[in-house]
Amino acid sequence: MLQFSDNPPLSLYVHLPWCVEKCPYCDFNSHGLKGRELPETDYVDALLRDLEPELPLIWGRPIETVFLGGGTPSLFSPEALDRLMSGLRALLDLRFTRELTLEVNPGTDMASRLAEYRAIGFNRVSIGVQSFDDRSLERLGRIHDRRAAWRTIEAAHDAGLDSFNIDLMHGLPGQTEADGLADIETAITLEPPHLSWYQLTIEPNTAFAFSPPALPPEATLDRIGEAGQARLVDAGYSHYEISAFARPGHECEHNLNYWRFGDYLGLGAGAHGKITLPAENRVERRVRSRHPNQYLERAGTAANIEAHDIPRRELPFEFMLNALRLTDGFPVSLFQERTGMPIAVASKTLRGLEEDGLIEWDIRDIRPTERGHRFLNDVLARFLPDD
Structure with a gap:
């Protein structure tokens, strides 16, 4: 949970x-x-x-x-x-x-x-x-x-x-x-x-x-x-x-706020939103109708919105996809604050990246190295959930 x-x-x-x-x-x-x-x-x-x-x-x-x-x-x-x-x-x-x-x-x-x-x-x-x-x-x-x-x-x-x-x-x-x-x-x-x-x-x-x-x-x-x-x-x-x-x-x-995995409302044709619902222990994505004409017809109705929860196993990747773009990385505590999970769920991947010289990790912060930023797509792929 x-x-x-x-x-x-x-x-x-x-x-x-x-x-x-x-x-x-x-x-x-x-x-x-x-x-x-x-x-x-x-x-x-x-x-x-x-x-x-x-x-x-x-x-x-x-x-x-x-x-x-x-x-x-x-x-x-x-x-x-x-x-x-x-x-x-x-x-x-x-x-x-x-x-x-x-x-x-x-x-x-x-x-x-x-x-x-x-x-x-x-x-x-x-x-x-x-x-x-x-x-x-x-x-x-x-x-x-x-x-x-x-x-x-x-x-x-x-x-x-x-x-x-x-x-x-x-x-x-x-x-x-x-x-x-x-x-x-x-x-x-x-x-x-x-x-x-x-x-x-x-x-x-x-x-x-x-x-x-x-x-x-x-x-x-x-x-x-x-x-x-x-x-x-x-x-x-x-x-x-x-x-x-x-x-x-x-x-x-x-x-x-995006890069720190904050919440955002998305309004307008094709707009995406992300809302954390702590009382319900879930994070929801919401997407609007993409074409402007369709959006004008549907705005304000349930037909205009597609909503789904971000699966628990995908949250570490979603967080890292944003936070590792930052040169200074992120505080370790932010991971649990924004995903609802302890950093331990990603520790194996993080240790491997640290051993490969792609991130630096201390008691307070996790940050990409210069090499890690250069090969960020490869870094992020390590957090993808197994099929």
Whole structure:
């Protein structure tokens, strides 16, 4: 039987699934508008209906962070987002929410909107830059150029946001080592408090999967990755998660809750949620209808939600899948707090990883070594339950 001492921290994720155009590398649940009108009024109504079945699961629990992702949430007007946030505040305890993030795209004229988002209550934005090279942006199917990205980052500083992130990719089609490091240097010049820097991968069921571009050779990818990480650390950014770098005090609290296996509500088309129910000794996954049209029809009904318990034997893998992404790892006590099981259930695997030099383990903390982070997929595979 699982034994939980308390509820984990609780976050809220809201998925807004539309984009102007779907990028060829993107495997998220996003849908290009293709000239159609954005159904923002109907969708905000659906999101608020969608929340109602969740309320009995989380009575009395404050929401610590909120993240509006997509898609391109910044396609929604400030008026629609204000109405959404007003509705969420009426139903949820957001009094102590520390971080409220909105994903934005430089291609949707953000420079004029960021101050309005700040007035609504968003204190953090995440800007999908991907590259500062116009040729790379074109190859990635992005609808903005270098100048639009630059202007949006400057506007984020001017808007008085508490923090903001920029997303950058490396290993892009035709990219050289010099190109990849030039993106890093430009980013450092613009002084974002937080930077997500990750390698482009070709995901199934994307346009790139059906028509793969020519990517740099493995040796070039390794050099870009290692040199870029070193440059960011040298510039004062903490490499606190595999693909996340932050100035002191600007780590993404919402993502940290995921990585520490906290709880989260998921609203919107295809959104996932995880809720711990200590009194019932179980952890439940909840998934919404994926297609926006289906979601609009079903929101607020039982047909919109698929729910299942995470099996006990899968909980160690689910926990490690998140927690070992963190450079500093996790306190040993956190494992039992979040899985309801003693660390002893994973001790054989942990000892083997320690002997192989992939983790470090002392009385208080478990953390991946540099080698363990580099081969994290191999590390995580050791925690998969036997069939």
